[in-house]
Amino acid sequence: xxQSKRMDIxxxxxxxxxxxxxxxxxxxxxxAPPATEQGHVYRIIFLHVPSAWVGxxxxxxxxxxxxxxxxxGKAHYDxxxxxxxxxxxxxxxxxxxxxxxxxxxxxxVYWTWEPRLTTFAILLVVYIxxxxxxxxxxxPELRAKASAAISILGAINVPITYxxxxxxxxxHQTQTFDLTTGRSNFDPAMLPAxxxxxxxxxxLFLAFVRIRGLLAERESAKQELSPQAG
Amino acid sequence: MPxxxxxxxxxxxxxxxxxxxxxxxxxxxxxxxALRDLTLELRGRTGLLAAVFFLFTMLLILxxxxxxxxxxxxxxxxxxxxxxxxxxxxxxAGRAFGLEVEDNTLDDLLLIPGSxxxxxxxxxxxxxxxxxxxxxxxxxxxxxLFYLPLATLPGILVTLVLGSVGYASVxxxxxxxxxxxxxxxxxxxxxxxxxxxxxxxxxxxxxxxLMEGLPLGEVAEWWRLLLVFDVIYLTLCGLLFPYVLEG
Numbered sequence: 339x340x341q342s343k344r345m346d347i348x349x350x351x352x353x354x355x356x357x358x359x360x361x362x363x364x365x366x367x368x369x370a371p372p373a374t375e376q377g378h379v380y381r382i383i384f385l386h387v388p389s390a391w392v393g394x395x396x397x398x399x400x401x402x403x404x405x406x407x408x409x410x411g412k413a414h415y416d417x418x419x420x421x422x423x424x425x426x427x428x429x430x431x432x433x434x435x436x437x438x439x440x441x442x443x444x445x446x447v448y449w450t451w452e453p454r455l456t457t458f459a460i461l462l463v464v465y466i467x468x469x470x471x472x473x474x475x476x477x478p479e480l481r482a483k484a485s486a487a488i489s490i491l492g493a494i495n496v497p498i499t500y501x502x503x504x505x506x507x508x509x510h511q512t513q514t515f516d517l518t519t520g521r522s523n524f525d526p527a528m529l530p531a532x533x534x535x536x537x538x539x540x541x542l543f544l545a546f547v548r549i550r551g552l553l554a555e556r557e558s559a560k561q562e563l564s565p566q567a568g
Numbered sequence: 569m570p571x572x573x574x575x576x577x578x579x580x581x582x583x584x585x586x587x588x589x590x591x592x593x594x595x596x597x598x599x600x601x602a603l604r605d606l607t608l609e610l611r612g613r614t615g616l617l618a619a620v621f622f623l624f625t626m627l628l629i630l631x632x633x634x635x636x637x638x639x640x641x642x643x644x645x646x647x648x649x650x651x652x653x654x655x656x657x658x659x660x661a662g663r664a665f666g667l668e669v670e671d672n673t674l675d676d677l678l679l680i681p682g683s684x685x686x687x688x689x690x691x692x693x694x695x696x697x698x699x700x701x702x703x704x705x706x707x708x709x710x711x712x713l714f715y716l717p718l719a720t721l722p723g724i725l726v727t728l729v730l731g732s733v734g735y736a737s738v739x740x741x742x743x744x745x746x747x748x749x750x751x752x753x754x755x756x757x758x759x760x761x762x763x764x765x766x767x768x769x770x771x772x773x774x775x776x777x778l779m780e781g782l783p784l785g786e787v788a789e790w791w792r793l794l795l796v797f798d799v800i801y802l803t804l805c806g807l808l809f810p811y812v813l814e815g
Contacts, residue, residue: 408811460766467762474758477749483812484745484759490808491738491763494800498766498793 356541366531393429404486421550601690661739731771
């Protein structure tokens with residue numbers, strides 16, 4: 339390795355802008371008026387929804403990188419797909435945890451086998467499986483191919499998770515734990531906080547992925563230099 | 569010689585000649601590949617026997633653990649049915665390309681001119697038939713040991729077909745990708761299960777609803793979901809297969 343790559347201006351800019359926006363978002367989230375029925379508990383939505391959005395949308399970015407890898411066969415695309423999924427998993431875990439923290443005071447339980455939660459759990463299992471598979475295969479090319487296939491096939495779960503609230507409501511008349519009702523008619527006074535938080539998490543996502551991609555690039559460069567130390 | 573038999577033999581001859589001169593359509597290729605593998609599998613019997621024996625052992629253990637209360641066994645039946653089929657399917661998945669690698673015929677297969685999607689669909693047809701055969705055996709074993717009611721047998725069969733197509737499409741795909749890898753038997757279930765979990769869950773739900781005697785309208789929602797998975801997996805796996813196959 340002749341010259342080690344460093345974080346470029348885009349990474350640093352999105353990181354600092356993201357942190358700044360996150361601060362503004364937090365301020366807006368705590369100054370937004372309390373909800374009529376839930377009081378202050380609802381404020382967790384300002385973390386829950388943005389992290390879910392960024393996490394799920396980014397899985398499609400990972401699909402794009404995976405397709406690029408299968409078509410072109412460059413290790414870079416494989417590294418980027420992995421970086422995207424790794425950060426997406428972080429955001430999706432954040433969604434899960436914030437959802438559970440909201441569920442306890444509102445529904446009375448941390449977890450219930452409701453369609454949205456179930457499909458979301460499946461989604462998480464698929465992408466945790468992505469990393470299990472990566473750790474199990476030693477041959478880099480085969481590892482990249484197998485995980486690209488998981489990323490492409492697994493992304494079907496994203497629209498299914500998204501639509502689960504609408505599709506299966508008929509099956510669950512007794513429990514209407516519909517995450518969109520009571521929240522979808524979003525008060526205009528609350529909307530800016532949500533949008534700012536989505537922007538903040540998107541910027542942070544971009545920064546994290548770029549940093550992770552850089553780390554992965556250095557790791558593979560190191561392995562090429564000393565394969566026996568691997 | 570009766571007409572139907574003569575006609576059948578004539579048709580068979582036409583198919584064979586078509587096969588010999590390589591002038592056959594892709595569908596014919598798919599059909600012949602599946603037929604060849606099925607013949608080999610039925611002659612060897614190791615794969616099928618191992619899967620069925622494994623299932624039987626598993627059902628006995630689960631039956632002893634969950635029984636002997638009939639209601640509880642019946643409640644567990646759909647889950648047992650699909651978990652057992654999923655495990656048996658992962659045992660069978662290795663058979664899709666196992667013989668090709670053992671007999672060094674995979675390269676011959678890859679040398680056949682034309683695109684390679686048809687190899688995937690031929691192997692898929694073979695896997696699907698195996699899975700359906702094992703699934704049928706399993707269905708009646710579950711009905712006997714776990715009191716799974718067979719009143720809605722057509723509905724359960726529809727679920728079995730839809731679930732098996734989804735499962736086999738992914739298992740064949742990964743079996744092809746890992747065909748030349750040492751230790752593929754251990755790795756195959758690992759890569760397979762994350763992707764087929766939604767199919768298995770939807771099948772379990774559909775079977776449970778059928779068992780509880782709910783109207784077909786509600787079951788159809790799960791069938792539709794299964795159908796969506798089947799179509800997407802079939803298409804995507806077929807498109808990706810030539811890229812992941814090691815030539």
